Amino acid sequence: MxxxxxxxxxxxxxxxxxxxxxxxxxxxxxxxxxxxxxxxxxxxxxxxxxxxxxxxKEGLVSNSIDxxxxxxxxxxxxxxxxxxxxxxxxxxxxxxxxxxxxxxxxxxxxxxxxxxxxxxxxxxxxxxxxxxxxxxxxxxxxxxxxxxxxxxxxxxxxxxxxxxxxxxxxxxLYTIKYCKIQDEIYSNIVDMRINLKRGSDIAIGSIGSLIGFILVQLFTNFGKLLNNIFIHVGISIFIMILFYILSIKLVKAISYNYIKNTNGSIIDMFNDELEYYSYNNLLTEDENNIIVENITKGEISKLIVEIKGSVNKKISINKVISKETEFILESRRxxxxxxxxxxxxxxxxxxxxxxxxxxx
Structure with a gap:
């Protein structure tokens, strides 16, 4: 049979x-x-x-064969x-x-x-x-x-x-499940590459608060337009707190976009290689999930630093991916x-x- x-x-x-x-x-x-x-x-x-x-057509095979x-x-x-x-x-x-x-x-x-x-x-x-x-x-x-x-x-x-x-x-039936780094990896990279410490947050927030305080004074003519010192103090404190928070968020947003734009091509290359390995090795959904979990934000951040000036970035990327996929493939029963x-x-x-x- x-x-x-x-x-x-x-x-x-x-x-x-x-x-x-x-x-x-x-x-x-x-x-x-x-x-x-x-x-x-x-x-x-x-x-x-x-x-x-x-x-x-050339007569090399019998015409009766379909x-x-x-x-x-x-x-x-x-x-x-x-x-x-x-x-x-x-x-x-x-x-x-x-x-x-x-x-x-x-x-x-x-x-x-x-x-x-x-x-x-x-x-x-x-x-x-x-x-x-x-x-x-x-x-x-x-x-x-x-x-x-x-x-x-x-x-x-x-x-x-x-x-x-x-x-x-x-x-x-089995369908190809492309392995791809999750979108939030960008945020993780920002955290690893920029990672504004508490002292930096305070410094940036303080500068923002100062700018907010100055703007309040300019628009109120140092409180004279309000004719009420308590209102003037309240508005000043509110604006200073608001600018403190916004300045930190703004700097982080700018940093995020900068990192994403400058490293986006590397991440895209990384994802392309991941998809290639996933496709050619017929990785299952469970195996893909394990690989994504094992590729930590620290590894990606380190990889970006290492290959930014590299002539052949693909070799460095393949080294990381092959290490993860080889472990999965060898563990198959x-x-x-x-x-x-x-x-x-x-x-x-x-x-x-x-x-x-x-x-x-």
């Missing part, structure tokens, strides 16, 4: 096609001589279809899968260094297997993770996935509905993929769950 659905992840579309063909004919057929679905990387799919079509029916677009890119495989956390997922190809001989295929692992790493139970993996596999291979399982019950009459199962439960019987059981359960079990 597990040999019916193939996964051929290569670093180019033409190599994906090469892996599927033998002397112009399909390399993989089922017991009835029908083409077997081949899953290829998401980012190489269009290239593979074009290459396959061009070979047909690449759309044979090649199935995976849910993850070549680099994403390669990074996961290089961690050696999913048993059976291997990278062949000689040509960079990635293979996994398993019923769930590459996308389904990675979906299973991601769900586990995000804290789901094995049963929930397997449900998601099966839904992902159905999204990739459609009813052919269900047919390949040779289920204990017959579901031919609802195969058209089963094909829609992937879209019905799509919201449950080893994944042993479910066996065929478990997959059959959960698949039948899903069919009954969504379609109330149709007897045929």
């Amino acid at each position: 597990s040999k019916l659905l193939k996964s051929k992840y290569n670093n180019s579309g033409d190599r994906c096609v090469d892996a599927c063909l033998s002397y112009g004919e399909l390399r993989y057929l089922d017991n009835e001589g029908q083409p077997i679905n081949i899953e290829v990387p998401e980012d190489k799919y269009e290239e593979a279809i074009i290459d396959f079509t061009e070979r047909k 690449p759309i029916k044979v090649l199935k677009k995976g849910s993850f890119t070549y680099n994403q899968v390669k990074n996961i495989a290089n961690l050696n956390k999913i048993k059976g997922l291997r990278v062949f260094e000689i040509d960079g190809s990635i293979e996994l001989e398993h019923t769930l295929g590459v996308s389904g297997s990675i979906e299973y692992a991601l769900a586990i790493w995000n804290g789901d139970s094995k049963e929930v993770a397997l449900e998601k993996a099966i839904i992902r596999a159905i999204k990739i291979h459609g009813v052919n996935f269900v047919k390949s399982l040779k289920l204990d019950e017959k579901y031919e009459s609802i195969y058209d509905k089963v094909a829609k199962l992937g879209s019905i439960a799509e919201n449950q 080893n994944i042993f993929l479910p066996n065929d019987n478990e997959i059959k059981e959960i698949t039948e359960s899903l069919i009954k769950k969504y379609f109330n079990k149709v007897n045929v």
Whole structure:
């Protein structure tokens, strides 16, 4: 059963096609001589279809073969899968260094297997993770996935509905959660870089109070226009307190905007790198949250100081990010993929769950 659905992840579309063909004919057929679905990387799919079509036009591939029916677009890119495989956390997922190809001989295929692992790493139970993996596999291979399982019950009459199962439960599946430093990091940086101490607050506030006192005297002609010394004193004290507070807030606001403007490009670069690492390593939401929490305001502030005059700021940024992501990736638990019987059981359960079990 597990040999019916193939996964051929290569670093180019033409190599994906090469892996599927033998002397112009399909390399993989089922017991009835029908083409077997081949899953290829998401980012190489269009290239593979074009290459396959061009070979047909040149007479290098049999005209009877429809690449759309044979090649199935995976849910993850070549680099994403390669990074996961290089961690050696999913048993059976291997990278062949000689040509960079990635293979996994398993019923769930590459996308389904990675979906299973991601769900586990995000804290789901094995049963929930397997449900998601099966839904992902159905999204990739459609009813052919269900047919390949040779289920204990017959579901031919609802195969058209089963094909829609992937879209019905799509919201449950893994989606990219870009890791990004929270907006308040700017405030944290200001606190770390400027961090007006109490003595500075008093000095700035005192200057503001003095300015307020002078303005009151000028506008009231030193109290003569009010004709009441108590009112004059009250207004003077009120304005002095108001200017004390406002002057401190104004200086902090100016400092904040200055820091944000002068360091904004560095923060944007940092966020871009975080998103890149998050995307290429398929970090889960829980993992992203841990990384953001671990990257302290002190680290960012120190980083900004270090790289302001640096020729290659990207290297310094990568050093901080790689340290955090490496810890997360290494802490991922080893994944042993479910066996065929478990997959059959959960698949039948899903069919009954969504379609109330149709007897045929």
